[in-house]
Amino acid sequence: MKGTNDPATLLIDDILSMEGSFRRNFVNSLTGFKSVALVGTINAKGEHNLAIFSQIIHVGASPPYLGVLFRPHTVTRNTFENILETGSFTVNHILSGFAQAAHQTSARYTGSEFEATGLTPEFSAHVKAPYVKESTIKMGLELVEVQKINANDTELVIGAIKEVTIPARFVGNDGFIDLEAAGTITCSGLDSYHSTGKLVRLSYAKPGTQPTPL
């Protein structure tokens, strides 16, 4: 599309007629900047798995839940199988210093991605699955529910947050976490990693007044 006049409007047939990898890059970019994290799991034999995910969504605060979307059964999904097997997983924020190792967990390893990438497994008395030692902010979760999306056989795994490890200095007086100070990165598309810059925090919105910077 480069060089053509813009803005361009594409209809569904234009998108479906794109070459496969072009379409994957294009559509994966459309949802904007995404949550990205390393998901740690363990199977019944005690073998570890670590994989990078960008389909992560906040589901609820009280009790605290989050969701991770998994691709259909047609691809190998060690992480998904391990979560079903042990009911446990961890979500570990990614810092720029190990973005490359985090990305490399998406290679099709037969053994542990911890060993293959040099990231360090770390354990807690409260959670079966391994954490990533290098992560600053990390959570241990228990499987609550799996919802299948019938449209394309993806599956949304809902986890209940049971444990959070976070340097206290990043938590504000109102509970807000300064992810930027903590070094958490974001991603776009399938393979692009980004730092962030603070624009503004805004007060709770009410009709008739403008929100003010916090």
Place this chain on the structure above:
Amino acid sequence: MKGTNDPATLLIDDILSMEGSFRRNFVNSLTGFKSVALVGTINAKGEHNLAIFSQIIHVGASPPYLGVLFRPHTVTRNTFENILETGSFTVNHILSGFAQAAHQTSARYTGSEFEATGLTPEFSAHVKAPYVKESTIKMGLELVEVQKINANDTELVIGAIKEVTIPARFVGNDGFIDLEAAGTITCSGLDSYHSTGKLVRLSYAKPGTQPTPL
């Protein structure tokens, strides 16, 4: 937590005993930087609605689907009701120049948030719901499926992308969209908006080799 030694580990009982708004800020921050966009809808009477959402997730590329998570029926959900009524919605990226107006759409207006916030509705022959004229990247979607999360009665709306409007200069030769150049912002927590800075794009990961910058 400020001032205490870190890192601190919080167990679920610590989180559940937090004051309500502290917990909302805290847990909403845990999933990292989030996709944030304005969702435009229309009801059967032709009345418009515009609301900011950060629970947006990529669901599939072929065919292209995305999901938006909605809070339970205990709160007013004009956007959700409109989508069920007309089967149509739009997702519009947010630029820093109208982040405050985008945030303000979360106020409990009785009329159209377009009028209240000064954002401009824009129409397409292919999509019933209104777009946001000020947005650089925008999509029109048709309702495909609703999946209820039983754990907390939230509902995941799956939409099929039918139309995409995007300045062609932001689309690379491989389909990757340069969201940063397009000015798309990200958010964290309930009320914090952020620009991004490019770190790196990495090649497809394979065992035995290191990914290289693209």
